[in-house]
Amino acid sequence: MMQTLLLAGAAESLDPLAWTIVVVGVGIVFLSLLIVYIFFRYILTFILNFKLKSFARKKGIDPAEALTAKTIQSGEVNAAIAMALYRYFNELHDVESGVITIKRVSRHYSPWSSKLYNMNNL
Amino acid sequence: MLALLVITSLAWLAFVKPEHDRQKAQAESGIEISAALPQYQPDNQPEEGFLEGLKQFWAFTGFRNVTSGHLIMIMVGLIFIFLAIRYEYEPLLLIPIGTGILIGNIPLFTDGGMNLQVGIYQQGSVLNYLYFGVLKGVYPPLIFLGIGAMTDFSSLISNPRLLLLGAAAQMGIFITFIGALLLGFAPPEAGAIGIIGGADGPTAIFISSRLANGMNLLADGTPVKNLIGPIAIAAYSYMALVPVIQPPIMRLLTNKKERLIRMKPPRAVTKTEKILFPIFGLLLTCFISPSALPLLGMLFFGNILKESGVTKRLAETARTSLIDIVTIMIGLTVGASTQADVFLTKESILIFALGATAFAIATSSGVLFAKTMNLFLPEGNKINPLIGNSGVSAVPDSARVSEVEGLKADKTNHLLMHAMGPNVAGVIGSAIAAGILLSYLG
Structure with missing residues (x-):
C-alpha cells in the first residue's frame, strides 16, 4: 500500500515530457501501421483489382468472374494443386504398358550361342 | 630443442612481455604505474631477479586478479552455454554471448590504470575494435x-x-x-x-x-x-x-x-x-x-x-x-x-x-x-x-x-x-x- 502511494506520488512528479513521449509514441506506432494497413487493405487492392479487371476485359473474360477467381484462391488450394502436380509427374514412370517384349536378335554366327561350345566333344 | 623453445617462451612471457606492455601502456596513458608492479632490478642477484620475474608473472595472471564478480559472471556465461546446448534455447545467440561473457571476464591486470590492450574496454585491443x-x-x-x-x-x-x-x-x-x-x-x-x-x-x-x-x-x-x-x-x-x-x-x-x-x-x-x-x-x-x-x-x-x-x-x-x-x-x-x-x-x-x-x-x-x-x-x-x-x-x-x-x-x-x-x-x-x-x- 505504502509502495503504491509512493509510486503514485512519483508518477505525479514525472517530467511531462515522459507522458508526451508515451502518448505520441503509442500514437505514432499505431498510426504508422494503420496507414500501412489502409494502404495494403484498400488502396493496393483497388489498384490490383483495377489492373485485373482491365486485363480480363482485354481477354474477353467477365471482370467479376476474374475477381472471384482471384479472391477464392488461397495458399492451401495452391499447395493442394502443387502437390497433385508433383505426385502426377513423379509417378509417371509407374504407368507402364504392361507388355514385355523380348527382341529377338538373329545373327548368322555368335560363339555365345554356338552349339559347338556348349557340348562336350567326346 | 623443444625444451629450449618452451623455456625461451616462458622467459619472454615472464620478463620481457610484461615490461614491454607496461612501458607501452605508460607511454599511452601517461600514468606512472611502476609502483603497482613488482619490479625486476638488474642489480639484484640472479636468484632474486628470477623470483621478481616470477612475481611479476604471477601479478599478470588471472588467478591473482580474480574477484568474486568475475567468478559470478563466468558462472553466468557457463549457464548460458549450458542452456543453449542442453535445452537449445536460442543457441545461435546464447553460445556466442555465453562465450563472450567468459572472454570478457578473464581477470586482467589493471592496477594503476594499466592498459594491456586485451580487454574489450581497453583502447587498442582487438575486442575493443570489434565492440565499435x-x-x-x-x-x-x-x-x-x-x-x-x-x-x-x-x-x-x-x-x-x-x-x-x-x-x-x-x-x-x-x-x-x-x-x-x-x-x-x-x-x-x-x-x-x-x-x-x-x-x-x-x-x-x-x-x-x-x-x-x-x-x-x-x-x-x-x-x-x-x-x-x-x-x-x-x-x-x-x-x-x-x-x-x-x-x-x-x-x-x-x-x-x-x-x-x-x-x-x-x-x-x-x-x-x-x-x-x-x-x-x-x-x-x-x-x-x-x-x-x-x-x-x-x-x-x-x-x-x-x-x-x-x-x-x-x-x-x-x-x-x-x-x-x-x-x-x-x-x-x-x-x-x-x-x-x-x-x-x-x-x-x-x-x-x-x-x-x-x-x-x-x-x-x-x-x-x-x-x-x-x-x-x-x-x-x-x-x-x-x-x-x-x-x-x-x-x-x-x-x-x-x-x-x-x-x-x-x-x-x-x-x-x-x-x-x-x-x-x-x-x-x-x-x-x-x-x-x-x-x-x-
Whole structure:
C-alpha cells in the first residue's frame, strides 16, 4: 500500500515530457501501421483489382468472374494443386504398358550361342 | 630443442612481455604505474631477479586478479552455454554471448590504470575494435538487413489487419519506459530499458548504444550510465525464454472458446504485392518516423533483395553469410561487454526486473488487443487471440508459441502462418517505437 502511494506520488512528479513521449509514441506506432494497413487493405487492392479487371476485359473474360477467381484462391488450394502436380509427374514412370517384349536378335554366327561350345566333344 | 623453445617462451612471457606492455601502456596513458608492479632490478642477484620475474608473472595472471564478480559472471556465461546446448534455447545467440561473457571476464591486470590492450574496454585491443560495431550501432542494421532477406511478409499482406497486433504489443516498451523513470533512471536510460519490451535484440542494442552508452551527457552535465551490456543480455535472455514467459499469460487472458477460434486460411499473395510491400512499407513508415531509418531501411532493403527475384545472390548472402558473421560479432562482443565491474550493479538487477515486466505487458497487450478487435469483427472472420502474443518481435519464437498453444486447444488448428503476420509487424512496430524514443531522447 505504502509502495503504491509512493509510486503514485512519483508518477505525479514525472517530467511531462515522459507522458508526451508515451502518448505520441503509442500514437505514432499505431498510426504508422494503420496507414500501412489502409494502404495494403484498400488502396493496393483497388489498384490490383483495377489492373485485373482491365486485363480480363482485354481477354474477353467477365471482370467479376476474374475477381472471384482471384479472391477464392488461397495458399492451401495452391499447395493442394502443387502437390497433385508433383505426385502426377513423379509417378509417371509407374504407368507402364504392361507388355514385355523380348527382341529377338538373329545373327548368322555368335560363339555365345554356338552349339559347338556348349557340348562336350567326346 | 623443444625444451629450449618452451623455456625461451616462458622467459619472454615472464620478463620481457610484461615490461614491454607496461612501458607501452605508460607511454599511452601517461600514468606512472611502476609502483603497482613488482619490479625486476638488474642489480639484484640472479636468484632474486628470477623470483621478481616470477612475481611479476604471477601479478599478470588471472588467478591473482580474480574477484568474486568475475567468478559470478563466468558462472553466468557457463549457464548460458549450458542452456543453449542442453535445452537449445536460442543457441545461435546464447553460445556466442555465453562465450563472450567468459572472454570478457578473464581477470586482467589493471592496477594503476594499466592498459594491456586485451580487454574489450581497453583502447587498442582487438575486442575493443570489434565492440565499435556495438557502440556505434553498426551491427543492428546489418542484422535487420539479413532479417529482411529472410522474412516472408505474405501472411501480413494477405491479412493486413494483423499489423495492428504488432502495434499493440509495443505498449510494453512505453509502459516500461515509465516504470524505469519511476525507479530513478534518467530519461535516455529509461528509453533504452523500455525497448527491451520490443523483444528485439538488435533494436535493444541499437537504442542502448545511442541513449545509454556511458558517453552522452545529461542536461545537468553528468554522463549517462553504460547499460548496453545489461540491456542486451536482458533482451536476449528473455527472447530465449519466450516459450516459458508467454504461455501462462496467454492462457490466463483467454478462455477455451477463444482458443478454439479458427481463422480463414491466408489468400495467395501475388509477386507484385510482395515487391510493393517493402517499397511502400519503407516509404510510409520512414516518412512518419525517420529516426527508424537505419533499422527499417535495412529491413525493407533486405526484403526488396529477396522479393525482386533478380538479386538472388545478394539476398542469399544477406540471409546466410552476412547475418551469420554479424551475429557472431554482436553476440561475442555483447557478451564480453558484461565485465563484472560494469555488469554486476544494482541497475542490472532493476533492468532484468523491468525487462520481465516489459515482456509480460507486451504479451498481454497483444492478446487483449486481439480480443478487443474481435468485438468489432463479424462472426467467421474473428482473430484467435492466441496470436496476439506474436506482436512482440521475437521472430519466430513467439509465433511458434502461438502454434503450440493453439494445438493444445485443438490439435487441427494451426496458427503458425497467422501468427507470423503480427510477428513481422512487431519487428516494424518496435523499430518505429525505437525511432520515436531516439528522436525525443537521443
